[in-house]
Amino acid sequence: MSGSTTTGREDLPPPYSQSGTTSDSPAPPTWEPHFIDLSPELPQVVLRKPLDPPPECFSTPSPLRVKSNDFPPFRIPCAGNQLADGFRILYPSNLLEKHGIQQTDWTRFLEDLGISARLAGQGLSAVGSRVPVTALPVRGIFGTRATGTAYDSQFTRSPRDEVQTLIAVWNQSAFERRKLRVSLQIKGGADTRAGYELLVESL
Numbered sequence: 001m002s003g004s005t006t007t008g009r010e011d012l013p014p015p016y017s018q019s020g021t022t023s024d025s026p027a028p029p030t031w032e033p034h035f036i037d038l039s040p041e042l043p044q045v046v047l048r049k050p051l052d053p054p055p056e057c058f059s060t061p062s063p064l065r066v067k068s069n070d071f072p073p074f075r076i077p078c079a080g081n082q083l084a085d086g087f088r089i090l091y092p093s094n095l096l097e098k099h100g101i102q103q104t105d106w107t108r109f110l111e112d113l114g115i116s117a118r119l120a121g122q123g124l125s126a127v128g129s130r131v132p133v134t135a136l137p138v139r140g141i142f143g144t145r146a147t148g149t150a151y152d153s154q155f156t157r158s159p160r161d162e163v164q165t166l167i168a169v170w171n172q173s174a175f176e177r178r179k180l181r182v183s184l185q186i187k188g189g190a191d192t193r194a195g196y197e198l199l200v201e202s203l
Helices: 101-123 159-178
Strands: 035-037 074-078 090-092 180-186 196-202
Touching: 090 101, 101 159, 159 180
Parallel strands: none
Antiparallel strands: 035 090, 074 196, 180 196
């Protein structure tokens, strides 16, 4: 179905033309996989360092045969308007298993993005910096001590930078060799108040 309606006007653009949808032509439905929603009912704080130890899927072999472009891109929304709120734990059933990414791998990936954003907000790095140190005492949701790596102030990353860096590590170490790629996007354009989402693609 093209999603367009017949109006009798010859000046309307054809369906899926470059001009996009019109006021009397609804947009084609957005495809979404069947998600298993593993998001906790109440906000939870996971106390761990994202890359220590490295996730198991960083070292396990990729499947022998992985299809390219075997599903359309889909999105994972942020749980709130800030990256520190984390992402909804949505596992696309029957898609990522074929690429060698299990439910436990995907859950850890999404949880660790929220952890890295919260650490960055406290001046700590989950990915690493030029000044490695032991655990530092901090205040807040991480209790009396939090694991991480301190920054020099001139090298401090924002939560967005830190999340993008962690996504790049996962892409390089686990996803791309399994013909997957994840990228961080802002919902609806450049206004960060709209919140963030992840775009997941099959390569």
